[in-house]
Amino acid sequence: MRTISLKRVVVTGLGALTPIGNDVNTFWKNIKAGTSGAAPITRFDTTEFKTKFACELKNFDIEKFMEKKEARKMDLFTQYAMVAAQEAIENAGINTGDIDKTKIGVIWASGNGGMQTFEDQIVEFTQGGFIPKFNPFFIPKLISDIAAGQIAIKYGFMGINYCTVSACASSSSALVDAFNYIRLGKANVIVAGGSEAPITRAGIAGFNALKALSTRNEEPVTASRPFDTDRDGFVMGEGAGAIILEEYEHAVKRGATIYGEMVGGAMTADAYHLTATHPEGLGAKLGMKEALEDAELTLEDVDYINAHATSTPVGDISELKAITGLFGEQVKKLNVSATKSMTGHLLGAAGAIEAIACIKATQEDIVPPTINTTALGEGIPTDVNLTIGKAQQRKVDVAMSNTFGFGGHNAIVVFTKVKA
Incomplete structure (x- = not known):
């Protein structure tokens, strides 16, 4: 029987494109300062919509990163992926000729893929008298896996390459998969993360129909209020988060800067409801327990939990039931926070962005x-x-970091300071 020795997995690069900062440093500065990214929607006329605000990107210009001709071949979610991945890849220094690119992979997530592309093309189709004529880039812009492919094509990364889709748990699922592939020796480096561009007419109207979004139109800046007595739903966000995960010895050998270590992860299911979390948080509790077991850590070891906490009446309570149910009296010694109160909910990109917040928290000892x-x-x-x-x-x-998605998907990731 073959014996497998699990390898250590460290973080050597970070990239962020968020409603409160278009790079990691700005994002983290504003997170620490408690800055809200919510504001009235500028992308379309919201007159007839129940929700008229969201956490949009600010001052984002894709032509600063690529030619307009190339950008037109990509949906916004892929554009966001390319920008965040570029920052992380440059930060990690892995785009060099002396690194074996056949052992560099990309596992990139999106819960929805090319929503704007789909919406635009269907509207154009119906307004054109149902003539079956579509843009030749319709499918390549739409499909959720295309961001992973585009990143690999640009940088020549020939290793593991695919997309994870588990709704709002998608990018945490990508991190867990990347972590496992590296520690099993299937890759030296993986660009992992997720991107989402759901602030479209269909996106806002669809979530309004589910009664999932806040309708606090008169005070959008304070609309995302996790755990509050007046919380009334989440605030839609957009953007991308990228994390370079790398095998420890490989990183040390090439002299990479190491920002932290990923030590565990787990994925479970509520097996309960299409959109609601389990009322007692059973799936979340199981996921946290398994993630800590995977990391070979105890409850007493945990200092900070970045909660999924979307500001929904049911979800916030069920997650805290899971946390208190697992940690017991130990819960009084740790910190919990909900950074979605600032970024809004980036859906499939949320896990990657919140993992970056966790990594920075361990770096600077700040919650x-x-x-x-x-x-x-x-x-x-x-x-x-x-x-x-x-x-x-x-x-x-x-x-x-906890992330949960429609369908009952739970994904939990654990980071630590790096140990020599």
Whole structure:
């Protein structure tokens, strides 16, 4: 029987494109400062929509990163992927001739793929008298896996390449998969992350129909208010997050800067409901338990949990039930925060962005805040430190990120400071 020795997996590059910063440094600065990215939607006329605001990117110009001709071949979600991946790849220094690119992979997530492309083409199709004529780039712009392919094509990365789709857990699923492939020796480096561009007419109207979005149109800046008594749904966000995961010895040998270590991950299912989380958080609790077992860590080791906490009435409570149910009295010694209060909910890209927040938290020993929460809602435990209002300086050796998606998907990732 073949014995497999699991390899260590470290973080050597980061890239972020978010509603509160178009690069990692700006994103992290604004996260620490408690900056909200919510504002009235500028992309289309919202007169007839129940929700008229979102967390859009600010001052984003794709022509700063690629020629207009190339950008037109990509949906926004792929454009976002290319920008975040570029920052991470340059940050990691892996786009060089002396690195074996056959052992560099890309696992990229998107919960929805090319929503704007699909919407535009169907509208054009119906307005054209049902003539079966489509743009030749319709399918290549639409499909969710195309971002992974485009990244690999640009940089010549010939290793593992595919897309993970598990709704709002998608990019955390990508991280777990990348982690496992590297520690099994199937790749030296993987560009992992996710991107989403759901602020379209169909995206907003669809989530409005589910009654999932906040309709706090008069005060969008404070609309995303996890755990608050007046929370009424999530705020849509857009953007991308990229993380370079690399085998430890490979990173050390090439003299890479190491930002942290990924030590565990798990994926579970609620097996309960199409859109609602399990009311007792059973799937989330199982996922956190398995992620810590995978990392060979105890409950006492965890310092910070970046909660999925989307600001929905049911979801926030079920997640805290999972956390308190697993951690028991230990919950009083850790910090929990909901960074979606600032970025909005980036759907399939949320996990990657929140993993970056965890990695930066371990680097700087700072827990980012939960903003906009003024009065805890009914059923929200008062003995959990939800890091309300402002960032908190504390030792953060171990950080965990929770992500959950429609369909009952749960993905949990665990990061630590790197150990020699």
